[in-house]
Amino acid sequence: MARLLRMASIVTQTHRLKPALRSLARETTAVCRADRCSVLLWRDDALVSLVSAYAPGLTSRDLRRSFKSLRLGRLEDVPAFARARRDRKPVIVSDVTRDVAVAPEWCTALAGGPFAALPLHQGHRFLGLLVLDNSMTARPASAMRLDVAAVIAAQVALAIDHARLTGELRSFIQEAETLLSVGSTAATSLEISEVVRRMTREASRAIGADSAGIYVAHEGSRFLEPLAAYHLPKEFLADLRGEPLVWSEFEPFLAQSRWTDDVPHDPAFAHPILKKFPMQSLLLVPLEARNRRIGFLVCAWWTQRRTIKPDEVRLMEAIAGQAALAIEAARLAADAEQVAVGRERTRMDTILHDTLSSTLFALALKLDGCLHRAESEESRTMLEGVKQHAKTMMAQIRGLVTPRTA
Structure with missing residues (x-):
């Protein structure tokens, strides 16, 4: 009971999936009297090994007996795995060579020993398998505590789903932070x-x-x-x-x-x-x-x-x-700025045409009158100069109001 409580605390307190499952696998070998406990995940339409742990005192240096790098694209290649998923209950295999004949690398990993495959489900979703084997001692699978293993499998499924939800939440937070940063930049x-x-x-x-x-x-x-x-x-x-x-x-x-x-x-x-x-x-x-x-x-x-x-x-x-x-x-904004510039130009054109141009024209008429009344040559010369300046200013205003085209 103490071990089961400790395993439950591992599921609820850890935030990292792989270390949590490794600890659960070690505890499971002791509680369920198995040589080894492995957790296989169903990911991207294939079964892959996540963790595998031997019971205390047991180990194997034969890498071929490790589940590392193994990938099973078709559950039907290991019929026990397919049955466990379909029936949603543990499946015991006594003769590995017969049940895993079409997947020799998995047969090697199990070392010919009896094993039990327990499905991991969360609702209607298939998450993977919990596999217990006696590949080291060759003890019969019936000696395993499969009733306890079923309880542990539910805990493992909970841990896997918790990790998925945590990952999704973290992803949503990162996405929101990224979009907030982008939105702040845009503003x-x-x-x-x-x-x-x-x-x-x-x-x-x-x-x-x-x-x-x-x-x-x-x-x-x-x-x-x-x-x-x-x-x-x-x-x-x-x-x-x-x-x-x-x-x-x-x-x-x-x-x-x-x-x-x-x-x-x-x-x-x-x-x-x-x-x-x-x-x-x-x-x-x-x-x-x-x-x-x-x-x-x-x-x-x-x-x-x-x-x-x-x-x-x-x-x-x-x-x-x-x-x-x-x-x-x-x-x-650029279009609006161009429109604003055009409006300002039109306003200035109107001011130049309706006020300054008219004023200069009136000035030129008055200068003509002054020229006729001027008594000295010096005065007429000065008035002609002023009149010429007025004409030049009028020509410049016309150029601003109606720019020359090439």
Whole structure:
């Protein structure tokens, strides 16, 4: 009973799955009278070993008898495993060579000894198996305390599910923190190039990419412009400037986010620009503003084969959405500034035409009258000079109001 209570405390108090399961496996060998206890996880449609522990005083130096690096893609290759999952109850195997004949590496790991497979379920989800074996002493599996093992299996399933929930919560928190940082950057008064550069950096760090960049097609332009880059090789940027990307070639390709972990051999990523650089994995996320695609966010891994998870794609799409809004807001602000400049010019034109120009014209008329009344040559010369200055000012005002076109 004391051991069972200690095992329950391990499940509820630890925050790291593997050390917790290793401790549970050691305790299980003693409580259930087994030579070895192994925990196998069902992950990515395959059964893989997570931990394996011998009873105190027992050990094996034969690495072939270890479950390390073993992977079972089809549970049917070990019928006892498939039955345990299907029937949701322990399955005992006395003759390993017969039951595991089609999976010789698993037969070797079990060393021909009898074993019991207990399914790990949490609700309707299959999490893996708890396997007890007597491969060292060859004692019959009936000597094991399978009633106790069933209770322990429930504790192990709880620990695995707790670790999953903790991991998901941690992932959600990290995602929220990343988006908060990106949103704060978007709200700053920095230049748009610096805002987008910081967003690109956040995207690269959040997903662990070697490099990242944001490319935008400005309205009316045929080509994509590299607006921001993070750790992109200089030769890559130089090639882009020498051979710009044609937006019409990329836009249909970016109807949705796309990724590959094998750029050189994936026909969907057979663009000539990608052939010039030895990248291994690539993620492309469209930038959309007001129901219109304006560019894309790219994350690259030069040597790593990187599998992109759905939640990572979701995070990158959120960052791309923030970047698209920032870019569109900057464009609208620039348009508004141009409109404001145009309005101010019109206002100044009106002032110059309706006030100063009229005043100068009236001045010229008065100067004509003064010239007719001037008695001395010296006075007429001075008045002619003033009149000429007035005409020059009027001509300059006309040039401002109606600029000459080339």
